[in-house]
Amino acid sequence: MRRVVQFSTGNVGRHSLAALIGRPDLELVGVHAASADKIGRDAAELCGLSDPTGVLATDDLDALIALKPDCVVYTALGETRPMEAIEQMSRLLAAGINVVGTSMVWLVTPRHADGWLREPLEQACATGNSSLYVNGIDPGYSGDTAVHAALSLVTRASSVTVQEIFDYGNYDDYEYTGTAMGFGNSPQDELPMAFQPGVVASLFGGLVRSLAAHLDVELDEVRERCEPWYTDQRIECTMTTVEPGRMAAVRFAAEGMRGGEPVITVEHINRLTSAAAPQWEFPPEGHLGVHKVIVEGEPRVEVSTHLSHPVLDVTDAGCVSTAARAVNAIDWVCRAPAGLVALENIPPTEMIRGLMW
Structure with a gap:
């Protein structure tokens, strides 16, 4: 079973959070939230589920790293604050934690991303022997x-x-x-x-x-x-x-x-x-x-x-599917060689593993 952390609970993150709670092959161990009104609340409450998980949201990145998760699902909006997002992802990756995400859409095609974005993340992957994968619906x-x-x-x-x-x-x-x-x-x-x-x-x-x-x-x-x-x-x-x-x-x-x-x-x-x-x-x-x-x-x-x-609504359904593109890759990314992962690196059948229980 993979230990996972959800990073953000917005339009996409609340759906990936619900998916993580529901999957029997994944164990939710932490949730990151930036808003003061979400900190301290149970993960289930943040994604509309009724049964409490006992996992409370925090804005303490060091505390989440200390949980030693196998993977973080990073859905926090990064396109308007790219340097902060790179710094957060890099800290996770350098600590040996794999990251799958829907944010920083330039990374959907990592080999074509600019050096200012790609290089620090590659270095962090090398330091932590970890992998990073970003995808969604469009781009994705x-x-x-x-x-x-x-x-x-x-x-x-x-x-x-x-x-x-x-x-x-x-x-x-x-x-x-x-x-x-x-x-x-x-x-x-x-x-x-x-x-x-x-x-x-x-x-x-x-x-x-x-x-x-x-x-x-x-x-x-x-x-x-x-x-x-x-x-x-x-x-x-x-x-x-x-x-x-x-x-x-x-x-x-x-x-x-x-x-x-x-x-x-x-x-x-x-x-x-x-x-x-x-x-x-x-x-x-x-x-x-x-x-x-x-x-x-x-x-x-x-x-x-x-x-x-x-x-x-169909737009919310799109957010569910966007979340799925990250969540469904967790197990493979945790087994992948260190570095930035593109969709074509993942065998297609690996993206459907664990979907029916």
């Missing part, structure tokens, strides 16, 4: 597992498109996702963080370059594009309220170019309710969200992944 599943499966069905491919088409209206995360993407902004406002020059290429370009490397394709460049959509009516939703003349949808992509044409595209179409950007593509069959892969080739292949849940 759609750009590796789903697209690899689709490409395996063709004899030749001329282009690949990976898409997230999602209604974020019910996603209660304006503080990060909403502000980063600029929902509610006017055309006169400063560009939001996610669409400052170079950011889309930084976040999603690694997926493009990684896929090109797997395909043995030499790209001329990776470029980015972004198109906001401004509403002419008031839109109210869980994410935020958008007044007329302000942004309620956005379409953006990182494109791998060859011969002046995009041959590998990673694209998002994100809107707040179906009233936004009605001329843009919607998910098929009335779904609120889809992760889609389209391979133009012999033959043409289109794979759509829909998530649902009997109680949770």
